[in-house]
Amino acid sequence: MDAVIYECKAGIAYLTLNRPERRNALSRAVREGLRDGFLRFDHDESAQVLIITGQGRDAFCAGADLKEMAEEAIGIPGRDFMPILNRNMWVTKPVIAAVNGAALGGGFLLAMMCDLAVASTEATFGMPEAKWSRGAPWSVPLNWMIPQRVWMEMALTGEPISAERAYAIGLVNRVVPAEQLMAAAEELAQKIRDNAPLTVAATRRMIYLTTEMGRTAAWDVADALFEPVYASEDALEGPRAFKERRRPQWKGR
Numbered sequence: 250m251d252a253v254i255y256e257c258k259a260g261i262a263y264l265t266l267n268r269p270e271r272r273n274a275l276s277r278a279v280r281e282g283l284r285d286g287f288l289r290f291d292h293d294e295s296a297q298v299l300i301i302t303g304q305g306r307d308a309f310c311a312g313a314d315l316k317e318m319a320e321e322a323i324g325i326p327g328r329d330f331m332p333i334l335n336r337n338m339w340v341t342k343p344v345i346a347a348v349n350g351a352a353l354g355g356g357f358l359l360a361m362m363c364d365l366a367v368a369s370t371e372a373t374f375g376m377p378e379a380k381w382s383r384g385a386p387w388s389v390p391l392n393w394m395i396p397q398r399v400w401m402e403m404a405l406t407g408e409p410i411s412a413e414r415a416y417a418i419g420l421v422n423r424v425v426p427a428e429q430l431m432a433a434a435e436e437l438a439q440k441i442r443d444n445a446p447l448t449v450a451a452t453r454r455m456i457y458l459t460t461e462m463g464r465t466a467a468w469d470v471a472d473a474l475f476e477p478v479y480a481s482e483d484a485l486e487g488p489r490a491f492k493e494r495r496r497p498q499w500k501g502r
Contacts, residue, residue, distance in 0.1 A: 253282025255289055260442040261435065262289075262296035269305035274314040275331060275355045283359075284332040291340040297442040297449075299340070300434050301363060302347040303356075306371060306427055309346070312354025315381070331355060333387060334362040335457060341450055343441050347434035348372040349427065353409065358387045361394070364453060366421040367434045368412040374420065375409025393460050395420055445487060446501045447478045 254265045264286040266273035273279070290299045303309040332338045346352075346363035353375045360366055360374065376385045391400045395418045403410065412424045425433045441449060451474045458474075459467035478484060483499050490497035 251282065252276065252278035253286055255286045257293055257296045260295065260297045261438045262293060262299040264290070264299060264301045266301075266303040266310055269303070269307065271314065272308035272311035272351070273303040273305070273356070274311050274317075275359075276314040276317050279314075280331050284338065287332055287334070287338055287340055290344075291342065296342070297446060298342060298438045299344045300347050300431075300438055301344065301359065302431070302434070303349055306350055306369070308350040308356070309348045309352040309372065310356025310359050311351055312356045312377075313383070331358070333358065335390075336362075341454075343438075343449065343453055345434050345438055347430050348374075348412070348421070349430055351375075351409070353377055354383075354385070355387075358385075361388075361390060361420075365437060367423045367425065367430060367437060368415060368421045369427040369430045370412055370424055371427050372412040372415070372421075372424075373409040374403075374412075374415050375407065376404055377407040377409075379405060380407040443496075445478075445483050445497065445499055447481050447483055451475055451478050 250267055252267055254263075254267050256263050264283070266279055266282075268274060268276065268279060287299075290296055329337050334340060334344065343365065344363045346360040346366040348360050348366060348368040350369065350371055351373050352360045353373070354377060357374050357376055376388060378385045385404060388400065388404060399410075399418055402408075410418075412421065415421045416424045422437070423433055455471050455474050458470050462470065482502055483497070486497050486499065
């Protein structure tokens, strides 16, 4: 079986970790499958948004495959050990995590690096690296996502937090019962899919870029990103469709 399954339906792509017997741990095959899946999604003209999830209800992704790491005596993971969006891999379209169970270590990273996250009430989030003398340098983006003391507690104790706690601190967008998880993720994806693609892409890039700069520089970057959006055919189609009381027909140009 494929360690990671890619499919696309009605403009929504799905990337499913398919190692439920190993709690969807990040083996070499899973890491390579994720890398290939991200590239495929970014080049798939029929896909407007991606949903990542794990097979089964026990774990979204339990993190590194420690058994494999021990067998291969992996010490310092290379910068490209795992595909990390916005660090060593980039996609131009939104990515949603549908967190169906435990998201620990590298699995927490996988959920964290997505643009949006929907979690099952059974989901948990944690970085247990301190318990195994590993590390979580990948958690740096949490500085912009959650309060420092919450990050500090999670990192130093290694204890996970519940989906409800993750929602309360702004780490996930929605929490739903397990049987409603994919429907909730798809509802979010459909709303993004139906919006103007040039605006979605420019907005996503603006949000990431402006977290790294001051306000004045951020204004300039935002203006530059949206200039081609305003000059596009879609920018005329939107108001025209509103006036004619019909759905816009986006061309992406």
